[in-house]
């Protein structure tokens with residue numbers, strides 16, 4: 001006891017941040033070291049365990065990182081991630097960055113941190129989703145020369161509170177598929193009379209309903225048959241377990257950019 005990595009949680013009072021705080025607290029190989037929120041958060045000054053529903057754990061939520069931590073896990077908003085990435089870069093604190101919906105400029109700013117500290121920037125931390133990324137790459141590779149052409153559509157479902165669309169995960173699935181199959185157009189929904197579907201498109205469809213924690217279906221549609229590959233989260237903890245694995249992994253690495261495939265041994 002006593003030498004476990006100290007974990008900072010950015011976005012600590014959010015839906016994901018609360019679960020990260022709880023599962024870090026319950027993990028015998030990790031210790032909660034900081035709980036961070038925005039400067040205007042009503043949760044500032046409150047015990048993070050109280051906020052997360054497990055009773056006091058002796059750590060209050062703050063807006064600035066004052067204590068030493070060995071790694072930070074971020075599930076916040078793009079501005080929150082950019083800010084904490086700057087802090088991590090300066091203090092050489094490993095960073096697990098899970099926030100989605102970044103602009104290309106914000107993404108580049110975050111990636112800069114990997115010059116001085118270990119970084120993972122991944123739209124999905126779940127084991128199942130990362131394995132599915134590997135399976136989808138293989139499917140796309142195998143189907144790319146199908147004579148009749150293959151129409152790829154990506155359907156994602158998330159809770160009504162989600163702010164970005166389509167999900168970062170859906171966009172990443174699209175990048176993987178385009179990398180293998182060569183599609184050049186990314187189309188978000190359809191209406192009116194778009195005409196016959198060109199094979200160079202990937203279509204994205206973002207459903208927002210109730211409390212869905214995340215589902216992705218990749219449709220490979222051909223003449224005469226269809227393959228649907230689906231991965232479904234049951235609870236947000238599926239993402240948190242992956243994030244904790246990533247945090248432990250990064251504490252043993254030197255500065256650089258790593259992936260969930262590195263963490264999970266999927267390469």
Ligand SMILES: NC(=O)C1=CN([C@@H]2O[C@H](COP(=O)(O)OP(=O)(O)OC[C@H]3O[C@@H](n4cnc5c(N)ncnc54)[C@H](OP(=O)(O)O)[C@@H]3O)[C@@H](O)[C@H]2O)C=CC1
Nearest residue numbers: 011013014015016037038076080098099100123124125239
């Ligand atoms: N990579 C992955 O596996 C996953 C990624 N995500 C992504 O994680 C992000 C968070 O999701 P979710 O928890 O549902 O969202 P929430 O809105 O519930 O939580 C975000 C939290 O971040 C806080 N925040 C806002 N600004 C800052 C800041 N400057 N510094 C620190 N904290 C800040 C918010 O506070 P306030 O409400 O006061 O603004 C809020 O408490 C999203 O981008 C989502 O897409 C989600 C699940 C899995």
Ligand SMILES: O=C(O)C1=N[C@H](C(=O)O)C[C@H](O)C1
Nearest residue numbers: 100123124162167168169214
């Ligand atoms: O906001 C969410 O909830 C999720 N966001 C991530 C994304 O945008 O891909 C990952 C997961 O699907 C849950």
